[in-house]
Amino acid sequence: MRIPILVCALAYAAYSFANGPTWQRDVAASSLPPQSVLVDPSSFAVMGANGSFRPSAFDSGFNPTGTEPPFFQIFDQAFLKVLGKAPSLTEIASNDTFAFAHEAPIYVAALDSVFFASNDGGALGNSDIDHNNKVGRIDLKDLPAHLNGTAVNIPVAELDLPQSIQMTNGGTGPYRGNLLLITSGRGPLPPSIALVNPNPPHNATVLLDNFFGRQFNSLNDIKIHPTSGNMFFTDTVYGWLNHFRPEPLMPNQVYRLNPETGAVRVVATDFDRNNGIAFTGDGKTAYVTDTGAQGGFLGINQTQPATIYAYDVDPTTEMFANRRIFAYTDAGKSSTGIPDGIQVDTAGNVYSGCGDGVHVWNSAGDLIGKIFLGTTSANMAFAGPGRLVIMAETKIFLAEIATSPSLFSS
Template sequence: MLAPFVALALVASSLSVSASPASLPLSFNRRSEDLPEGVFYFPPSSFAYTPGNITRLQTALWVPPNTTANASLPSFQAFHPDFLTLLGDSPSLKIIAENDTYAFAHEAAIWNSDTNEVIFSANAGGPLGDSNIDKNNKVFKIALNGYDGNASLPFIEILPPAGQDIEMVNGGTPFRGQLLFTCQGRGSIPPSLTLVSPYPPYNSTVLLNNYFGRTFNSVNDLQVHKPSGKIFFTDTLYGYLQDFRPYPTLPEQVYSFDPDTGVVRAVADNFGHVNGISFSPDYSKVYLADTGAANGTFDAYLPATVYVFDVETSSSGAVTFGNRKLFAYADTGVPDGLKVDTSGNVYVGCGDGVHVWNPDGDLLGKIFLGTGSANLAFAGDAGLVILAETKIFLAKFGASAPDLWSY
């Protein structure tokens, strides 16, 4: 999406004791000391009123007042009892790869179910991304087989092969047994939707690189609408803000593309900076992230918002978005990459980790990393792989995700 978030400072009123059993809702009878290790429960009533001056900025990390110091470490933070149910009895959260000098783990997270590998891209154009207008970013894979819960796993470069038009990869999803990437373009090389084999030598095919002869700005994220087979993708201006693409020549919009007919059409607009996209499990809803507050600098007056639309299919087969609603607002940083589990819960990479909302837009909890995440991918029984720029986290708990490879 964009450069890593502004350095975040931890804000807490007091670091003393965990939430007491008396503060738990009447319907919840587990004592806080009985929660699994690394899990903290914060009833919203415990911090609805905070005494003294409130000076927190949206770029600051935050843990609720009167919490243990351990809650400021990577952990699971529950704000609703349903999150505790989702986590189960023994959730875990571990770093499985890291390189503090290189933002190797940014976006385009795809789990290959055949090989149990996760494919992902390095930051394009941002600090520590080792890429700019003169240098392409890289795509890596990491193998989850045999992970024993302790060692740091190696990540292996797979793209871009020389001579292929795979420039500044940012978004990714499975499509017809292959990897489908949004490539932001670089300099005069246009952005594109590019299909890549998941196996060596990673042959590629550009499916789309223009809108009726006009170049896109820097295509960002995408997902396939499986009932129709159409590809929906977002186009924003982060390539321009990060100095590797020219000034935008189109509005920031969401598009649909039919790979069988070549038809492309705009389906949604009026965003700050439209970013992540994901469909509900039954494809009746679509979620879109707006990272308007991250605009080169950070402006908390602008959107840091997730919207939900109804997915509407006409009698002729046209798929459009309607009935736009504000679904959620991120309290820390901006919402970026989105994924939805089989229960319809929405997982969003934000400025302090992954925020989890239920289908009604209630914040269930956070996978609190103490740093920002731009993208994530469910990896079957292995868990949820979370990209955090210089680190990759693996969270294991009770959620499962729709099969994106079955199309």
């Protein structure tokens, strides 16, 4: 039986008051923010010979309080600043039969709308080598004025896109008034980077669909560098692993596209399966997720990466250098127990979609909290200050928190 969130909060508050460090006693002595649970890392540091250890990061999330999702899981006092005094976490759209909200979330402030793509080639995606995935839109103005965690289900509109847009998996922007989409391609149709008008008739302009005459494997994610304006994107093999693209022709790599000249070059390589990408607000640090543990038809291998790497961005060449491990995730329940899409806020905190929701690290790589959904999130986007829209396959959640996006965080 699930334990109500209030009971868990009170129980953990009592434990923390008696045994935790000063900040936890201070929190316990006052009150936790709404929909949140305090988890003291020292409470599970030693589980003992008869402990209930998790056999896999892919079949169970780490929820030691047994709290009913969704809720905020606090590991460090820094997460309290992220949440603010009155956060809320609400399911705002759902369709249990269709994974309509997988990736590529982009917030367009002029419309107060979020655009996103359905699952491409995976469970409930209704897409494969013979069928394209879908790009949808929700209008946040359709939400009630006040949210308190009670689920609502606002309308989802499907975009009618040109045939040049095949298997959308990533996106950012707006860029010069357009959605900047990155596609994985389908069958012989090439992966591409394209500008798409967010307004009907949603005309598209393809910016890139090859590397010196060779098709990319299956493009995955894209971000705009906050100072140079160049486009950085990841290419990996998930199209092949999900049976809708041919065998790979090139290594899994990160590329840079100069949108003014069309010049493209590799800036980072040596990944197992690179995936999401993001920059700090000053553009000096890049983050790339490596989701090698998830192998599509090859299966799951927990000895492979479920890792976020950090890089220095060379101020002249924009090559990625000095690779180091930023975080290794404990993943979470589902077949996608990996860090997928990634975003950064103005304080330098890093957010990544994982198997049990959104994990949040500070700039030093310490896990400070989770937006625990109990289900997979592949990506999320800030919808202006204080609103984080979270893709969760068959659901979309809105977290109202106290932080803001860094530049080009979508």
